[in-house]
Amino acid sequence: MKRTLIAAATLLATASIPASAQDMTAPDYPETRRGDVVETIFGEAVADPYRWLEEDVRNSQDVANWVDRQNTVTDAYLAKLPARDWFTKRIGELYDFERFSVPVERGGRYFYTGNSGLQNQSPLYVRDSLDAAPRLLIDPNEWAEDGATALSGWVPSPDGTRLLYSVQDGGTDWRILRVMDVATGDQIGGEIRWAKFTGLSWVGEDGFLYSRFPEPEEGEDFQAINMNQAVYYHALGSDQADDRLVFSTPDHPERNHTAQTTSDGRWAIITSSTGTDSRYEVNLIDLSQGWNTRPLVPGFENSWNLIDSVGSRLFFSTNADAPLYRVVSIDMDNLQAGWTEVLAERDQPIAGASLVGGHLVVEYLEDASSAAYVYTLDGELVREMDFAGIGSASGFYGSPDSAEMFYAFSSFNRPAAIYRYDVSSGDSTVFAEPELTFNPDDFVVEQRFYESKDGTRVPMFIMRRADVAASGKAVPTLLYGYGGFDVSLTPGFSTSRMAWVEAGGAFALANIRGGGEYGKAWHDAGRRANKQNVFDDFIAAGEFLITEGVTSENGLAIQGGSNGGLLVGAVSNQRPDLFAAGNAAVGVMDMLRFDQWTAGRYWVDDYGYPDREEDWRILRAYSPLHNIQPATDYPALLVTTADTDDRVVPGHSFKYTAALQAEDLGDRPQLIRIETRAGHGSGKPTDKAIEEASDIAAFLAYWTGLKPGE
Known part of the structure; x- marks a missing residue:
């Protein structure tokens, strides 16, 4: 629709917009048809005039036409942004460095992905020994002309002779599974379809476990609710139709099931869940005895995460009687002894654990930054691992019978470097380290704490150029948050954030409630009836940045994706005066109907049930x-x-x-950018990622007054 503002509203809106920005005010939006859908829910009439926009763009010409009209307007607007070319060039330059994944060793071979810089997808390489030259194994850049078909998960067979991998096309969550002969590169057997939210676990050398859903009805691939997930075994060379059904719960179609096998190949662990909460049942298969399953942990009460096994002894991390997690073990040959505590709960939550070379390597989150420690299998501390300051460690890949381990470390101002670590000696050497087009020491990363509305102390990371931080000058600031699903945000490298800071701005990441940075209590304090705490924490973060002089009242931009997109939408409604601009990415915006599609039904653990009045009223109060x-x-x-x-x-x-x-919301624009052949984020080709990041940065820069080069 065309914007029709009354004179008073026009004056008010214009007065709050910097003079330099008034030539980029909201364009004329495309007309959007309003339907007449009104539903009475718990006594309240709720209009849903845009219900028709829920239809799949592939199946509705009306929706496809609407998308085209919106993109035409948005593309024309973005093309005029003065900093767009600068961000496109600089983000592209920052992307252009060689990077690698953490290697996985199997049978003396080392498997890892590598990207020369601007390749749309990262190829997979193998070294036949640690010192051998890398050999290209899979190049997904050859799979699609638009670069939108990606190599997703992959796992070598125990002896390293075969590779099981998954293919992701166009950003969908569906996966196609294939197997390759590592020596020849030839495909072994056919493809597996309709796998989703699956692990990839070898059973010996000749077959694997995976999880799949029933094939959806025609045209429902991208919208139908996902139910009846089951675990199957596929024998190499056989047809998918002949795969063995290993585990399912037809009487409970809402349950999800994933399988893992231990490093020695003896045990298969099937973990079942009902939603996104870390509350699992665990079933066990002794593969040396056949396919019989037996319950190990019943009840869907706590989190149980398999670490690995040594003989008959299985190791798990769990929050049973330990909200911040502990490590326990059980001897399957001595079940009457029950669970044994290996590492007691401490003041920081466990983020992950590995069993390497007869040791436990345990990662903790200490105020949302990684710390890792090496222990004996009886829980005695051997040493703390040394990291290069505030940052995120990941990987810790190794095997119980080898002292060799690989991990990655990164921070806001440092892309990931890959390290080889000897758990016996504590020696760490660089396996791969990127060459950079900037000096990390030119940037300052600090952690501060602020008070939320109810007095809760919340951590925040801030990155700025060293000269900007030293000047004490308020600069345009990009504030990012998530706040949900027990997800912890830790320091990591982003080319678009680095470009923003290079341009003279500040980047801030708020570790708001709803995440897992401080364990179960932190998560619980930001979900269901407590969801408003998430928004209060984020609003308080913005106020803190202004009060502390990091940014000005007209200089604050916000960004979040998925649950973070919901966050941006909710706080924009609650405090539109606080923020100059925002990017709501792939957000959950209709909180009254989120459970109607694909994976949405899982999210009731965090959001509540829209068909229950108490939950519905909470959702109705903040639904963007x-x-x-x-x-x-x-x-x-x-x-x-x-x-x-x-x-x-x-x-x-x-x-x-x-x-x-459809509303009169002032002179600032409210636009939508709709990518094609892309999904929720993973698998996006580099060229599309650069283009999208540049558009977003230029948009936010314009409305916060950030001018690169000045």
């Missing part, structure tokens, strides 16, 4: 789609989504954008 404030000066908002997002279906963003554009 349903709480837009008419005749209010809103921040400039760029909503981003993709046509193949089958995690958070794009209808969320479509409906939310249509609702924004």
